[in-house]
Amino acid sequence: MAGLKEYYTVKLHDTDAAGILFYANQFKMAHDMYEQFLTRIGFALRERFTIRDFSMPIVHAEADYHQPLQVGDTIEIALSVEKIGTTSFSLKYQMSDLDGISVGIVQTVHVTIDLETGKKIKLPVPFREKLMEMAKKTT
Amino acid sequence: MAGLKEYYTVKLHDTDAAGILFYANQFKMAHDMYEQFLTRIGFALRERFTIRDFSMPIVHAEADYHQPLQVGDTIEIALSVEKIGTTSFSLKYQMSDLDGISVGIVQTVHVTIDLETGKKIKLPVPFREKLMEMAKKTT
Amino acid sequence: MAGLKEYYTVKLHDTDAAGILFYANQFKMAHDMYEQFLTRIGFALRERFTIRDFSMPIVHAEADYHQPLQVGDTIEIALSVEKIGTTSFSLKYQMSDLDGISVGIVQTVHVTIDLETGKKIKLPVPFREKLMEMAKKTT
Amino acid sequence: MAGLKEYYTVKLHDTDAAGILFYANQFKMAHDMYEQFLTRIGFALRERFTIRDFSMPIVHAEADYHQPLQVGDTIEIALSVEKIGTTSFSLKYQMSDLDGISVGIVQTVHVTIDLETGKKIKLPVPFREKLMEMAKKTT
Numbered sequence: 001m002a003g004l005k006e007y008y009t010v011k012l013h014d015t016d017a018a019g020i021l022f023y024a025n026q027f028k029m030a031h032d033m034y035e036q037f038l039t040r041i042g043f044a045l046r047e048r049f050t051i052r053d054f055s056m057p058i059v060h061a062e063a064d065y066h067q068p069l070q071v072g073d074t075i076e077i078a079l080s081v082e083k084i085g086t087t088s089f090s091l092k093y094q095m096s097d098l099d100g101i102s103v104g105i106v107q108t109v110h111v112t113i114d115l116e117t118g119k120k121i122k123l124p125v126p127f128r129e130k131l132m133e134m135a136k137k138t139t
Numbered sequence: 140m141a142g143l144k145e146y147y148t149v150k151l152h153d154t155d156a157a158g159i160l161f162y163a164n165q166f167k168m169a170h171d172m173y174e175q176f177l178t179r180i181g182f183a184l185r186e187r188f189t190i191r192d193f194s195m196p197i198v199h200a201e202a203d204y205h206q207p208l209q210v211g212d213t214i215e216i217a218l219s220v221e222k223i224g225t226t227s228f229s230l231k232y233q234m235s236d237l238d239g240i241s242v243g244i245v246q247t248v249h250v251t252i253d254l255e256t257g258k259k260i261k262l263p264v265p266f267r268e269k270l271m272e273m274a275k276k277t278t
Numbered sequence: 279m280a281g282l283k284e285y286y287t288v289k290l291h292d293t294d295a296a297g298i299l300f301y302a303n304q305f306k307m308a309h310d311m312y313e314q315f316l317t318r319i320g321f322a323l324r325e326r327f328t329i330r331d332f333s334m335p336i337v338h339a340e341a342d343y344h345q346p347l348q349v350g351d352t353i354e355i356a357l358s359v360e361k362i363g364t365t366s367f368s369l370k371y372q373m374s375d376l377d378g379i380s381v382g383i384v385q386t387v388h389v390t391i392d393l394e395t396g397k398k399i400k401l402p403v404p405f406r407e408k409l410m411e412m413a414k415k416t417t
Numbered sequence: 418m419a420g421l422k423e424y425y426t427v428k429l430h431d432t433d434a435a436g437i438l439f440y441a442n443q444f445k446m447a448h449d450m451y452e453q454f455l456t457r458i459g460f461a462l463r464e465r466f467t468i469r470d471f472s473m474p475i476v477h478a479e480a481d482y483h484q485p486l487q488v489g490d491t492i493e494i495a496l497s498v499e500k501i502g503t504t505s506f507s508l509k510y511q512m513s514d515l516d517g518i519s520v521g522i523v524q525t526v527h528v529t530i531d532l533e534t535g536k537k538i539k540l541p542v543p544f545r546e547k548l549m550e551m552a553k554k555t556t
Contacts, residue, residue, distance in 0.1 A: 011445075011448070011449050011452060012294045012295060012296070012300065012448060012452060012462055013294060013300050013302065013445050013448060013449075015294050015295035016290045016291060016293050016294060016295070016349075017184075017188060017290060017293035017294070017295070017297045017298070017348065017349050018184075018188065018194065018196075018290070019295045019297075019466070020196075020295070022170075022290065022291050023166060023170070023197045023200055023247075024163045024164070024166035024167045024170065024291065025163070027162060027163035027166060028163045028428075028430050031161075031162070031163065031428070031429060031430060032428050032430075035428060035429060035488070035489070039489070044489055045156075045157075045429055045488050045489065046487060046488050046489035049156060049157070049436070049488070055157065057157075057159075057204065057207070058162045058204060059203065059204050060201070060202070060203050060204070061162055061201065061202050061204075062199070062200065062201035062202070063199070063200050063201070064198065064199050065196065065197060065198050065199070065200075068196070070295065070463060071294075071295050071452070071462050071463050071466070072452070072456070072461055072462060072463035108162075150306075150309070150310050150313060151309060151313060151323055151433045151434060151435070151439065152306050152309060152310075152433060152439050152441065154433050154434035155429045155430060155432050155433060155434070155488075156429060156432035156433070156434070156436045156437070156487065156488050157429070158327070158434045159434070161429065161430050163430065167289075167291050170289070170290060170291060171289050171291075174289060174290060174349070174350070178350070183350055184290055184349050184350060185348060185349055185350035188297070188349070209324060209434065210313070210323050210324050210327070210433075210434050211313070211317070211322055211323060211324035295462075295466060296462075296466065296472065296474075298474075300448075301444060301448070301475045301478055301525075302441045302442070302444035302445045302448065303441070305440060305441035305444060306441045309439075309440070309441065323434075323435075327434060327435065333435065335435075335437075335482065335485070336440045336482060337481065337482050338479070338480070338481050338482070339440055339479065339480050339482075340477070340478065340479035340480070341477070341478050341479070342476065342477050343474065343475060343476050343477070343478075346474070386440075
């Protein structure tokens with residue numbers, strides 16, 4: 001799935017005085033990929049903020065750290081749609097070095113909410129369809 | 140445990156264009172608390188980097204998001220020692236608003252490694268003792 | 279001017295793999311102080327975003343770096359109102375170690391704009407008065 | 418100078434609750450470009466940290482903000498070598514939208530120091546030569 005994979009080079013500001021990636025920044029790297037994913041499936045964040053019909057906040061996130069990353073390291077991030085529920089969906093970000101060795105994993109769980117009421121709503125159909133399409137491509 | 144609780148006021152740079160805390164920054168807030176904790180028990184990061192006998196990298200982290208946080212919100216962060224293993228330990232950060240309502244939780248799993256070899260080692264005894272002391276106070 | 283001085287302890291995520299404060303983070307530290315300042319004079323950012331009558335974007339910022347800062351270093355940040363113009367104002371943030379030695383300086387220039395039109399407007403009178411009051415206290 | 422220009426798409430974590438780029442993050446964007454520049458001229462940060470012969474800390478930085486940037490905006494960043502002194506050099510980062518309109522500028526002043534003594538040293542000759550070569554290409 002070339003289209004859901006991107007390369008990322010670790011920046012100095014991603015690291016800390018321990019000399020390696022600061023743990024919270026693995027979540028930032030994953031979110032950069034998520035933003036590209038949303039743009040790809042026609043639900044770019046920028047438009048979300050304008051249209052304001054629904055939003056998809058993260059309610060749970062987790063990460064594993066397999067290898068320390070240093071400034072200048074280039075990794076590949078592969079996004080896959082893991083689960084599509086009624087009012088939620090889960091994404092996985094597999095980070096690997098250029099030899100294909102896992103350096104880390106991020107997983108996020110999102111719920112869809114109505115921006116007027118702040119309540120959970122079912123995944124809007126066009127959004128759900130796009131997720132399903134991507135799920136097929138990524139599993 | 141007054142000593143393991145701290146207040147934190149959400150800064151503008153913790154938020155994003157959705158108007159609320161950017162999810163990765165909840166991990167930053169937890170780490171700020173962790174740094175205070177290490178200083179308190181006599182294992183400040185600053186000295187870790189100088190002494191370089193062992194380090195305690197994070198191998199797993201997860202967070203739940205219960206309430207959106209906005210700039211200027213003041214929350215309380217309570218750190219507790221959840222688990223002390225042979226070569227690892229787990230910490231929990233309970234974030235609550237000033238009415239005591241949970242706004243989020245962070246959990247981190249750390250392993251102790253020898254900085255020369257990069258291999259896992261048993262928790263050094265003085266460090267283990269400090270963790271156990273804190274565990275008693277926080278559960 | 280005790281009220282416009284605050285202490286700040288450098289966090290791990292403020293540093294990078296060079297072992298010291300990442301330069302952009304000196305601007306973050308200054309902004310943290312600015313947010314406290316706005317709250318103090320009754321123009322907290324949080325309310326700005328709700329009331330939406332005017333905003334005060336930064337049009338210029340600069341910093342000098344006098345001493346490298348490491349994780350765990352505690353510094354004092356002193357904010358002063360440097361200049362009050364017709365449609366702009368300037369703030370200065372003097373950062374010093376606990377011996378009073380300068381570690382760095384940040385300066386920011388803000389303009390006041392109407393949020394409806396996006397055009398520059400004169401400093402609203404109540405805001406200008408507060409700035410003048412603080413300017414007297416800080417020079 | 419195609420080689421010293423790069424595109425950058427504003428990420429959600431670059432923005433804040435005001436809906437636009439947080440001012441300090443313009444400095445982060447510039448530094449990302451700087452890291453590419455150093456790699457290009459054969460002085461990648463990664464090797465700097467290993468070789469540890471000299472470093473080039475930033476002693477002054479400034480930015481102008483011409484247009485607000487929102488999540489998803491793609492800009493071009495053009496780096497130019499502005500000045501080469503005896504113990505210092507200056508770089509400029511011109512940020513423009515895709516119509517060529519300036520959205521902001523960053524400038525940084527670096528000094529070369531010996532990592533053993535922490536004292537300023539003359540720009541090492543091979544580094545100086547590379548800067549001069551780039552200066553010719555970028556002015």
